[in-house]
Amino acid sequence: MDTPENRQESPSGIDSRTQSQSAPATQENSPNLLSRFLRKLLCEPSPLIDTIEDYKRDSLYRLPCLAGLVGLLIGMTLFYLIAHNLSSYPPLVQLALGLVPFQFFTFGLCFLALIPMMLRDGFRKSLDFISPPPSFKELAKTVFRLLVVLYPCVLILNWLSDFVCNTLSIPMPEQLISQVGKGADPIYWICAAFSAVLFAPITEEIMIRLVLNRAIRSIMPIWATLLSTFAFMLMHGTPQYWPSLFFVGLFLLRARRVMGLQCAILLHSTYNLIASLFIFIEKFFD
DSSP states (O other): OOOGGGOOBOTTSOBHHHHHHHHHHHHHHOSOHHHHHHHHHHTSOOTTTSOHHHHHTGGGGHHHHHHHHHHHHHHHHHHHHHOTTGGGSOHHHHHHHHTIIIIIIIHHHHHHHHHHHHHHHOHHHHTTOOSSOOOHHHHHHHHHHHHHHHHHHHHHHHHHHHHHHHHTTOOOOOOHHHHHTTTOOHHHHHHHHHIIIIIHHHHHIIIIIIIIHHHHHTTOGGGHHHHHHHHHHHHSOOGGGHHHHHHHHHHHHHHHHHHOHHHHHHHHHHHHHHHHHHHHHHHHOO
């Protein structure tokens, strides 16, 4: 029997059964395939992540977010005190110092603040790892579908950005990993690849897509997606790539909503792996 207690509501209060019936009609009436795709990609609620209970738990992530901001302040202060003459250090030391502000202090304090929640509610629920966990085949299929759309768009955005910067004579700083790696030995590149493919995706997804996004959503739900993605964009100090990084951030957030944070981490890791391969090929075969 269909009672009010048995109905699953979306965070907006609309009966999920009504949503499922009206969605096809909305899609059929949409004249623009691209806008329909982007709306589905970025705005469509996820039955796994965007539940009423999920929205009610958003305020729990304010303290980890505050702890992360304090860690960022401490990390940046130490970084500027220690690394005022960064170029004089060996490449491997420069790489380690570059990880201090965000990966060590910001993520470290943020994760410490998450531990009580994980002990109380379990790590899967606290970290938005959907349960039961999807198989690796399901995750890989979702990541592949997102990458097929994401990577060509990133290449086009980067080309347009380079064209505009060159036309307007705007300086384009080289990526930090490439700047530091000039003349570096293979050990540096192995550590850089490990950081980019494994360490960075885990720390950035937990801090940005989980903690920051949900903390902002508890205060300003409408702006959570844009503000958290904007923060992800600013973290990377290459302004000419900011348009594509913003686009990447939107896709990573969608991956989390579709199949949990583990999907966002895998997509981030795969994207960084492809980007790292391009950098290595350019450096070693130039």
